[in-house]
Amino acid sequence: MAYPSSIREAHSSQLADIRGQGLYKEERYIHSPQSANIQVEYPPGAALKSVVNLCANNYLGLSSHPDVIQAAHAALDERGYGLSSVRFICGTQDIHRELEAALSTFLGTEDTILFPSCMDANAGVFEAFLGVEDVIISDRLVHASIVDGIRLCKAVTDTYKHANMKHLKQKLEEHQDKQVRLIVTDGVFSMDGDMAPLDEICSLADDYDAMVFVDDSHATGFIGKTGRGTPEHFGVLGRIDVITTTLGKALGGAAGGCVSGRNEVVELCRQRARPYLFSNTMAPPLVAGALKVLEILSGSTARRDKLEENTRFWRRGLTDAGFVVKQGESPIVPVMLYNAKLSQDMARDLFAEGIYVIGFFFPVVPQGQARIRTQLSADHDIPLLEKALESFKRVGEKHGILGLDKKGIIEKFGM
Amino acid sequence: MEDVILEYIRSEYFDEDDDEDVELDANTPLISSGIVDSFSMVSLKRFLEKKYDISVPDAEASAEAFDTVASIVQLVQRHQGGA
Numbered sequence: 001m002a003y004p005s006s007i008r009e010a011h012s013s014q015l016a017d018i019r020g021q022g023l024y025k026e027e028r029y030i031h032s033p034q035s036a037n038i039q040v041e042y043p044p045g046a047a048l049k050s051v052v053n054l055c056a057n058n059y060l061g062l063s064s065h066p067d068v069i070q071a072a073h074a075a076l077d078e079r080g081y082g083l084s085s086v087r088f089i090c091g092t093q094d095i096h097r098e099l100e101a102a103l104s105t106f107l108g109t110e111d112t113i114l115f116p117s118c119m120d121a122n123a124g125v126f127e128a129f130l131g132v133e134d135v136i137i138s139d140r141l142v143h144a145s146i147v148d149g150i151r152l153c154k155a156v157t158d159t160y161k162h163a164n165m166k167h168l169k170q171k172l173e174e175h176q177d178k179q180v181r182l183i184v185t186d187g188v189f190s191m192d193g194d195m196a197p198l199d200e201i202c203s204l205a206d207d208y209d210a211m212v213f214v215d216d217s218h219a220t221g222f223i224g225k226t227g228r229g230t231p232e233h234f235g236v237l238g239r240i241d242v243i244t245t246t247l248g249k250a251l252g253g254a255a256g257g258c259v260s261g262r263n264e265v266v267e268l269c270r271q272r273a274r275p276y277l278f279s280n281t282m283a284p285p286l287v288a289g290a291l292k293v294l295e296i297l298s299g300s301t302a303r304r305d306k307l308e309e310n311t312r313f314w315r316r317g318l319t320d321a322g323f324v325v326k327q328g329e330s331p332i333v334p335v336m337l338y339n340a341k342l343s344q345d346m347a348r349d350l351f352a353e354g355i356y357v358i359g360f361f362f363p364v365v366p367q368g369q370a371r372i373r374t375q376l377s378a379d380h381d382i383p384l385l386e387k388a389l390e391s392f393k394r395v396g397e398k399h400g401i402l403g404l405d406k407k408g409i410i411e412k413f414g415m
Numbered sequence: 416m417e418d419v420i421l422e423y424i425r426s427e428y429f430d431e432d433d434d435e436d437v438e439l440d441a442n443t444p445l446i447s448s449g450i451v452d453s454f455s456m457v458s459l460k461r462f463l464e465k466k467y468d469i470s471v472p473d474a475e476a477s478a479e480a481f482d483t484v485a486s487i488v489q490l491v492q493r494h495q496g497g498a
Binding site for chain 2: 162366
């Protein structure tokens with residue numbers, strides 16, 4: 001054993017520092033399936049509490065849908081529990097290719113490759129098709145998994161101010177000497193809930209001979225009139241060269257991700273992307289569940305329509321109540337509090353009210369931008385949201401922030 | 416020189432709405448505080464090279480060397496001196 005007490009103490013001290021900085025992440029134990037209402041044990045050992053879940057990525061309420069569960073059960077019986085292999089040795093069943101084809105059809109792309117998660121897709125995709133002579137120009141608020149993927153790639157890196165097209169244009173001009181220019185953005189930004197202006201991004205890409213990459217994890221299935229994601233919303237279906245997205249949010253919420261786009265990029269991922277080559281294949285029940293989800297979504301837009309209605313109600317309700325809400329159209333609705341402690345205090349008070357939300361602060365969001373991120377689901381209904389809104393109002397009133405703007409909140413609580 | 420670099424940081428990295436209250440001076444940590452992302456150091460380096468007619472080897476354009484305006488000024492001055 002080479003874990004001497006000095007090392008143990010050093011590790012303990014790092015953990016103490018994390019706690020001291022207020023950055024320690026705690027898990028809350030849920031004793032029910034994922035849903036609008038969940039049974040939570042928190043703190044550990046406490047009696048179960050029934051709470052309204054406003055922090056899941058279960059946008060379409062499909063995580064516990066009976067048809068999805070049934071499809072997963074059937075695959076468990078027919079194709080087994082696992083494959084004990086990576087894809088290219090003996091881990092590809094017919095249903096894996098079927099799911100890849102279904103995703104290509106749904107997203108309007110040329111081809112798709114599955115990964116164990118979208119984190120893995122983002123970790124592997126850049127290195128697979130870009131090299132030292134290329135440049136990646138990314139929005140400054142892209143997801144952490146993209147940041148990690150870019151770090152693993154040898155291409156030159158640069159960034160542009162969040163959703164700032166003037167700045168992106170300037171950067172594209174600066175990098176005309178590179179072989180490939182890849183613009184990288186999230187479709188919907190996970191912490192702010194706003195969308196990248198893909199129509200303008202595609203125009204700039206045309207003007208400056210650049211490829212476009214979009215991580216649509218917080219959009220696939222519900223953004224756009226038929227839920228095809230941000231490319232549909234902005235009328236640029238077929239013009240995005242590389243899309244990554246997840247099966248772990250709206251599309252059933254189990255696990256899995258993909259790279260979808262130009263044939264050659266997908267094929268290069270199949271040959272070179274390390275998280276694809278060196279991690280296990282997706283388990284058959286998950287593949288079959290995701291196939292069922294796509295079937296449900298291709299047959300009806302009812303769920304994304306309901307989510308849109310819930311989102312409108314919630315955004316208007318919070319704004320009318322006097323909260324500062326980040327503007328946007330997505331079901332990610334951040335309530336801005338700016339002060340880290342206030343975000344934690346309010347989340348705790350809301351939990352006592354039976355509302356499950358999480359307060360986020362630096363370094364998850366920029367310094368001085370603390371917030372409670374609320375997320376809507378098609379599983380919610382208006383009466384449930386009305387009750388949740390009343391709880392928000394009570395807690396907002398207790399802390400005296402209703403009607404205060406950013407300046408007012410900062411004056412009262414600091415940044 | 417310090418003022419020119421501070422102005423560049425403000426215009427390149429600050430958002431008019433979100434960052435109006437963020438304080439910035441020569442000793443404010445830039446990269447470790449998240450004001451400047453390490454991916455865009457290529458642009459910052461290019462700006463310095465063009466503005467001050469110097470050439471900074473990639474190895475010297477580290478996150479540490481670029482972490483405050485004061486340390487950036489030192490780096491530029493070293494290269495202006497023919498180092």
